Amino acid sequence: MDLHYKNSARIEESTLKETAKKLEEYRGYLSQIMGIKVYDAPECSINLPVDQDLMAVVKVIKKSKVTKALKYIIVIGIGGSNLGTKAVYDALFGAFDPIEPMRFPKMIFLETCDPQYLERFSDFLKNQIKNPEEILINLISKSGTTTETVANFEIIAAVFNEKFGDEALHDRLVITTDENSKLWNLAKSKNITTLHLPHDVGGRYSVLSPVGLFPLAAAGIDIESLCEGAATMRKNCIENDLETNPALISAALLFLQAQAGKTINDNFFFAPQLESLGKWYRQLLGESIGKEQDADGKTVHDGITPTVSIGSTDLHSVGQLYLGGPLDKCTTFISVKIVPNPMHLPKEQFTDNLVEKLANTSAQNIMEAILEGTKMAYSKKELPFMEIVMPEISPFALGEYLQFKMIEMMYLGKLMNVETFNQPNVELYKIETRKILKQRGT
Amino acid sequence: MDLHYKNSARIEESTLKETAKKLEEYRGYLSQIMGIKVYDAPECSINLPVDQDLMAVVKVIKKSKVTKALKYIIVIGIGGSNLGTKAVYDALFGAFDPIEPMRFPKMIFLETCDPQYLERFSDFLKNQIKNPEEILINLISKSGTTTETVANFEIIAAVFNEKFGDEALHDRLVITTDENSKLWNLAKSKNITTLHLPHDVGGRYSVLSPVGLFPLAAAGIDIESLCEGAATMRKNCIENDLETNPALISAALLFLQAQAGKTINDNFFFAPQLESLGKWYRQLLGESIGKEQDADGKTVHDGITPTVSIGSTDLHSVGQLYLGGPLDKCTTFISVKIVPNPMHLPKEQFTDNLVEKLANTSAQNIMEAILEGTKMAYSKKELPFMEIVMPEISPFALGEYLQFKMIEMMYLGKLMNVETFNQPNVELYKIETRKILKQRGT
Numbered sequence: 001m002d003l004h005y006k007n008s009a010r011i012e013e014s015t016l017k018e019t020a021k022k023l024e025e026y027r028g029y030l031s032q033i034m035g036i037k038v039y040d041a042p043e044c045s046i047n048l049p050v051d052q053d054l055m056a057v058v059k060v061i062k063k064s065k066v067t068k069a070l071k072y073i074i075v076i077g078i079g080g081s082n083l084g085t086k087a088v089y090d091a092l093f094g095a096f097d098p099i100e101p102m103r104f105p106k107m108i109f110l111e112t113c114d115p116q117y118l119e120r121f122s123d124f125l126k127n128q129i130k131n132p133e134e135i136l137i138n139l140i141s142k143s144g145t146t147t148e149t150v151a152n153f154e155i156i157a158a159v160f161n162e163k164f165g166d167e168a169l170h171d172r173l174v175i176t177t178d179e180n181s182k183l184w185n186l187a188k189s190k191n192i193t194t195l196h197l198p199h200d201v202g203g204r205y206s207v208l209s210p211v212g213l214f215p216l217a218a219a220g221i222d223i224e225s226l227c228e229g230a231a232t233m234r235k236n237c238i239e240n241d242l243e244t245n246p247a248l249i250s251a252a253l254l255f256l257q258a259q260a261g262k263t264i265n266d267n268f269f270f271a272p273q274l275e276s277l278g279k280w281y282r283q284l285l286g287e288s289i290g291k292e293q294d295a296d297g298k299t300v301h302d303g304i305t306p307t308v309s310i311g312s313t314d315l316h317s318v319g320q321l322y323l324g325g326p327l328d329k330c331t332t333f334i335s336v337k338i339v340p341n342p343m344h345l346p347k348e349q350f351t352d353n354l355v356e357k358l359a360n361t362s363a364q365n366i367m368e369a370i371l372e373g374t375k376m377a378y379s380k381k382e383l384p385f386m387e388i389v390m391p392e393i394s395p396f397a398l399g400e401y402l403q404f405k406m407i408e409m410m411y412l413g414k415l416m417n418v419e420t421f422n423q424p425n426v427e428l429y430k431i432e433t434r435k436i437l438k439q440r441g442t
Numbered sequence: 443m444d445l446h447y448k449n450s451a452r453i454e455e456s457t458l459k460e461t462a463k464k465l466e467e468y469r470g471y472l473s474q475i476m477g478i479k480v481y482d483a484p485e486c487s488i489n490l491p492v493d494q495d496l497m498a499v500v501k502v503i504k505k506s507k508v509t510k511a512l513k514y515i516i517v518i519g520i521g522g523s524n525l526g527t528k529a530v531y532d533a534l535f536g537a538f539d540p541i542e543p544m545r546f547p548k549m550i551f552l553e554t555c556d557p558q559y560l561e562r563f564s565d566f567l568k569n570q571i572k573n574p575e576e577i578l579i580n581l582i583s584k585s586g587t588t589t590e591t592v593a594n595f596e597i598i599a600a601v602f603n604e605k606f607g608d609e610a611l612h613d614r615l616v617i618t619t620d621e622n623s624k625l626w627n628l629a630k631s632k633n634i635t636t637l638h639l640p641h642d643v644g645g646r647y648s649v650l651s652p653v654g655l656f657p658l659a660a661a662g663i664d665i666e667s668l669c670e671g672a673a674t675m676r677k678n679c680i681e682n683d684l685e686t687n688p689a690l691i692s693a694a695l696l697f698l699q700a701q702a703g704k705t706i707n708d709n710f711f712f713a714p715q716l717e718s719l720g721k722w723y724r725q726l727l728g729e730s731i732g733k734e735q736d737a738d739g740k741t742v743h744d745g746i747t748p749t750v751s752i753g754s755t756d757l758h759s760v761g762q763l764y765l766g767g768p769l770d771k772c773t774t775f776i777s778v779k780i781v782p783n784p785m786h787l788p789k790e791q792f793t794d795n796l797v798e799k800l801a802n803t804s805a806q807n808i809m810e811a812i813l814e815g816t817k818m819a820y821s822k823k824e825l826p827f828m829e830i831v832m833p834e835i836s837p838f839a840l841g842e843y844l845q846f847k848m849i850e851m852m853y854l855g856k857l858m859n860v861e862t863f864n865q866p867n868v869e870l871y872k873i874e875t876r877k878i879l880k881q882r883g884t
Contacts, residue, residue: 079758096559098550099566101543108540111755114714115784115805116835117538122785124541148754150797151787151808158788169792182796263768264706264747272556283759290763303767305706306760307749312590313553315871316521317725318748321732324867325745326705342557343564345593346600350611354624355592357879363557365882366593373875380870393558425766428822429757433815437799440807 001233001400003246005386008379011256019252019415020242026414027248030238030407039198042421043410045205046238048198049230049403055223058210061193062217065174069133071104073218076152077140077211078111079283080203081176084212085109087280088226088398089219095273105136107219110156113148122159132168135160138215140176142203144183147433176210202421204284205406208399222395229399237407246388246404250332251411253386257330258304258416262384264328265304270311270335270371273393278308281405288409291418292425302416311335312370319374323381331378331385335371338392339364443675443842445688447828450821453698461694461857462684468856469690472680472849481640484863485852487647488680490640491672491845497665500652503635504659507616511575512547515660518594519582519653520553521725522645523618526654527551529722530668530840531661537715547578549661552598555590564601574610577602580657582618584645586625589875618652644863646726647848650841664837671841679849688830688846692774693853695828699772700746700858704826706770707746712753712777712813715835720750723847730851733860734867744858753777754812761816765823773820773827777813780834781806 006013033043048054075082086094089107097106110121129135137156141149160169175187179196187194195210206212208230217223237247254265265285267278290303309318311333322329342364349359358366378385390397413420448455475485490496517524528536531549539548552563571577579598583591602611617629621638629636637652648654650672659665679689696707707727709720732745751760753775764771784806791801800808820827832839855862 078755083759096562097540098548099559099563099570101570106540112714112753113805113808115781115809117541117714118785118805119783120538121541128541128543145797146758147797147800147808147812150793151800151805154787154791154793154800155785155805157792161792183793186793186796263770272554272559279759286760286763286767290760290767292766301767301769303763305749305763305768305770307747311554313520315868316588317525317721318728318732319868319871320865321728321745321747323870324734325728325732325743326747327743328705328747339557341561343560343597345596349596350599350603351592351596351625351628354628355587355589356876358589358593358596361879361882363555363560363593363597366555366589366879367557369878369882370589370871370875372878373873374871376874376878377871381867423762425819425823426757426761428765429761429812429816429819431815432818433812434798436811436814436818437803437808440803440811 001246001391001397001404002389003249003386004389005249005253008375008385008387009253010382010384011253015256016249016252017242019256020248023248023251023411023414026411027238030410034234034238039200042200042202042205044198045201045208045406046234048201048208049227049234049399054210055213055227057195058213058217058223061174061195061214065136065193066218067133069131070136070218071106071134073105073107073215074110074135074137074156075107075140075215076110076137076149076156078146078148080206081140081142081146081149081211082109082111083280083283084207084402085215087207087277087402088212088216088221088395090276091273091393091398092221092395093219094276105219107215110152111148113151118152118155121156125156125159126163132164132172135172136218137173138176138218139173140211141183142178142197142206144177144181174214176214204287207280207402226395226399229396230403233400233403234407237404247407247411250386250408251415254304254330254412255415257384262328262330263304264307264330266307266309266322266329266331268309268311268314268331268333270333270367271393272310272313274334275308275310277398277401282306282308284405284409287423288413288420289416289418294417295419296417302418311374312367315370315374322383323377329383331383333371333375333385333387334390335387336390336393443688443833443839443846444831445691445828446831447691447695450817450827450829451695452824452826453695457698458691458694459684461698462690465690465693465853465856468853469680472852476676476680481642484642484644484647486640487643487650487848488676490643490650491669491676491841496652497655497669499637500655500659500665503616503637503656507578507635508660509575511573512578512660513576515547515549515657516552516577516579516598517549517582517657518552518579518591518598520588520590522648523582523584523588523591523653524551524553525722525725526649526844527657529649529719529844530654530658530663530837532718533715533835533840534663534837535661536718547661549657552594553590555593560594560597563598567598567601568605574606574614577614578660579615580618580660581615582653583625584620584639584648586619586623616656618656646729649722649844667837668841671838672845675842675845676849679846689849689853692828692850693857696746696772696854697857699826704770704772705746706749706772708749708751708764708771708773710751710753710756710773710775712775712809713835714752714755716776717750717752719840719843724748724750726847726851729865730855730862731858731860736859737861738859744860753816754809757812757816764825765819771825773825775813775817775827775829776832777829778832778835
C-alpha cells in the first residue's frame with residue numbers, strides 16, 4: 001500500500017513533522033502494547049491479527065459448521081458487529097453476487113429491523129432453503145442486548161424453527177458476544193456454539209476478532225492472509241518514522257485539514273466494490289472523533305464528517321459540488337494498482353469511435369485516466385487531497401487497509417484530544433427509544 | 443406524503459414566510475410552464491408526468507421488447523442516466539434481489555467502468571444466459587458520448603455479439619439519448635430502437651422521461667402510477683400556498699439552515715430500501731446547488747453537501763457524530779407510514795426476554811420507537827430537522843417524492859441565487875481525462 005500526499009495535501013512538510021512529533025509518546029505506548037498478550041486496553045485490538053489462539057478457535061468452529069452444502073451465511077448484527085465483515089466480503093464477493101448467482105456461500109446481512117425486509121426474508125427461508133445445512137446463522141452482539149439484532153434473530157429463529165425444528169436451529173447457529181454477557185450465558189446454557197471478542201476491544205475495532213474472522217472464514221475467505229496484511233501494516237504504522245508511516249501521515253493531515261476548516265473527509269474509492277469498506281471507515285471516523293466534549297470534558301462539538309464516494313460514478317453525481325462548491329472537504333482518493341485480466345475494448349467498435357481514443361484500450365486504462373484527470377482538476381482548483389494506492393483487492397491488501405485506518409484513528413483521536421474509544425451520545429436515543437417501547441407496551 | 447417541521451426545524455415561522463415570499467414570482471413562472479406542451483426551458487421537466495405521448499411511446503417499445511423470457515435488464519448509464527431508475531427499482535425490488543433469487547426480471551446497472559466487474563460480468567453473460575430474450579440492454583446517455591457508458595457498452599456488446607450474433611444484439615438493445623445526438627443518428631442508421639428525452643430536460647431531472655420510465659416499465663413497475671404520484675405532487679408544490687406546499691417549505695428550510703451554517707443536509711431514511719433514492723437526491727442537491735459562482739457570476743463556492751443515512755443502521759455507525767459532533771447538519775428524516783403485513787416477534791422468545799418489551803411486538807413498532815427516540819434525542823440536543831412521512835413504498839408514493847424533490851430544488855436554486863440546471867465545473871476533470879487518454883494512446 002502506498003500513500004501519496006506531497007504536492008497535493010497543501011500542508012507544509014515542517015507543519016506535518018511538528019504535528020507528528022506530538023504523537024511520539026503515544027506511538028511509544030502502542031509499541032509497548034504490541035508486545036503484550038492480554039487485552040486490557042482498547043488499543044490492544046492491534047494484537048488481534050497475531051493472536052494465534054483466536055485464529056485456532058475460529059478455524060475449529062469453521063470446520064465444525066461449514067460443509068459443502070452451505071449456501072447462505074446470515075450475519076445478524078449492526079454497526080461494529082457487521083461493517084468490517086461486510087467491507088471485506090463485498091470487496092471480494094458481495095459486489096459481484098448479483099451477477100454470480102451460482103457462487104456459494106453467499107453472505108446476507110440483517111442489520112436494522114425493517115419489517116418489509118423481514119417479511120420477504122421469511123419467505124426466502126420458507127421457500128428457497130431445502131436443508132438446514134444450507135444456512136449458517138451468526139448472531140453477533142458485543143453487549144448481547146442490541147435491540148435490532150435480538151429482534152431480527154427472534155423473528156428469523158421462529159421461522160427457522162417452524163421449518164426445521166429446534167435441534168437444527170441450535171446446530172446452525174453461532175453466537176458471537178462478550179464473554180459472560182447475558183447472551184453468552186444463555187447460549188452456554190442452551191449448548192450453542194459461541195465465540196467471544198476481548199472485552200476491551202470496541203465494536204468498531206473488532207473486525208479482526210472473531211466478530212469478523214468467523215463469518216469471513218465461513219465464506220471461504222483467507223483470514224490468515226487478511227491478518228498477515230494487518231500484521232505487516234501494524235509494524236509500519238507503529239514502528240516506522242513519519243516518512244514511511246502511513247497512519248501517522250494520514251492522521252496528521254486529517255487533523256491539520258480539520259483545523260483549517262476542512263471538516264468533511266471524502267473517501268473517494270475508484271473501485272465500486274470498496275464502497276462497504278468506505279462505510280466501515282465512516283463508522284470508525286464518525287464515532288471515534290465526533291465528540292461533544294474533548295478529553296478534558298470541555299464542550300467542543302468536534303469531529304470530521306466522513307463521506308464515501310465512488311469513482312467514476314460519483315463524478316457524474318457530486319463532482320460538480322466537489323469541484324465548485326464549499327471549500328470544506330479534504331479528500332482521500334483510494335485506487336487499486338493491479339487488476340488481473342483487465343478487459344479490453346474491441347478494435348472494431350459498434351459505436352464507430354463515437355468517443356475518441358477508446359478503441360482497443362482497456363477498462364483499467366480508462367479508469368486510470370479518469371482518476372488522473374480528476375486529480376489534475378482537484379489540483380487546479382487547489383483542493384487538498386491524499387491518495388492511497390492498494391496493490392490489489394485481496395485479503396492481504398484489505399487487512400493492510402483495515403489496520404492502517406484503525407491505527408490512523410488512534411493517532412487522530414490523540415491529536416484531536418478526544419476519547420477515541422467511547423460513544424457517549426449514542427445512549428441518548430437508546431434511552432428515549434426504551435422509554436417509548438415501555439409506554440407503548442406490546 | 444406529509445412534511446413535519448414545526449417545533450423541530452428551529453426556524454421562526456415569520457422568517458420562513460418571508461423566505462417563501464421571495465419565491466412567489468418564480469412559482470408563478472412554474473405555474474405558467476405547467477400549462478404548455480413544449481419543452482423549451484429546463485423547468486419543463488415538470489410536464490413529463492402528464493406527457494401522454496411519451497408514455498405511449500414507452501409502452502409500445504416495452505411491448506415489443508419484453509417477453510416472459512426476460513430475466514435481466516442491463517441498464518448502461520451513469521449519473522442522471524441511471525440514478526432515478528435505480529432509486530425506484532431498488533425501493534421496490536432491488537433491495538430484496540439477494541433474497542429473491544427466483545424473481546425476474548432483475549435489473550443490473552453498469553455505471554463506472556470497473557475492470558473487475560466487467561470481467562465478471564462477461565462471465566455472467568457467457569455462462570448464465572442461454573437465450574438472447576433473457577436480456578434487454580438499455581444504453582442511456584443524454585449526450586451520447588459519455589466515456590464510461592460507451593466503453594461499458596462496447597465491451598458488453600462484443601461479448602454478446604460473439605455469443606448470440608449481431609442480429610440478436612440489435613434486437614435486444616434500446617438506446618435512449620438526445621434526439622439528433624451522434625449516438626441517435628448512429629442508432630437510426632443501424633435500425634436500433636431508440637427513445638429520446640426532451641433536449642432541455644437535464645439528466646438529474648429526467649427520471650420521469652423515457653430515461654427512467656422505459657427500464658422501469660420493462661421491469662414490470664407501474665409507471666402510470668409513478669407518474670400519477672408525480673402529477674399530484676406537482677400540483678401541490680406549484681399551486682399551493684406555503685402552508686400545504688412541501689417543496690416551498692423544504693426549500694426555504696434548507697436555505698435558511700445553510701445560511702445558519704448547517705451546510706450538510708443529512709437524508710436519514712428509516713427504510714433501507716430507500717438508500718438509492720437518497721443517492722438520487724444526492725446528485726440532485728449536490729449538482730444543482732454546489733456552485734463556484736452565483737447566478738451573477740460572483741465567486742461564492744456555495745452549496746449544501748448531501749449525505750445519506752439509513753435508520754436504524756447508521757445510528758450504530760455515525761449516530762455519535764450526529765448527536766455529539768459539529769453543529770453543521772440539518773437533517774431530513776424520511777419514514778414510511780404503512781407497511782403491509784409487519785412481522786411480529788414470537789411470544790415465546792429464544793433469548794428469554796434478554797431485551798425488555800420485545801415479546802410479541804412488531805418490527806414496525808420497534809422501528810417507530812427507534813425513530814421517535816432518535817427525534818427526541820435530536821430535539822434535546824437542539825439539532826434542527828424536518829420529517830417526511832411517505833404513505834407507503836409504492837410507485838405512486840415514489841413518484842410523489844421524486845417530483846417533490848425536483849421542484850424543491852428549483853426553489854432552492856432561486857433562493858441560493860445559483861444556476862440550478864448547469865454543472866460547469868464537471869467539464870474540468872473531463873478535459874484533463876481526455877488529454878491523458880490522448881497522450882497515452884491505446
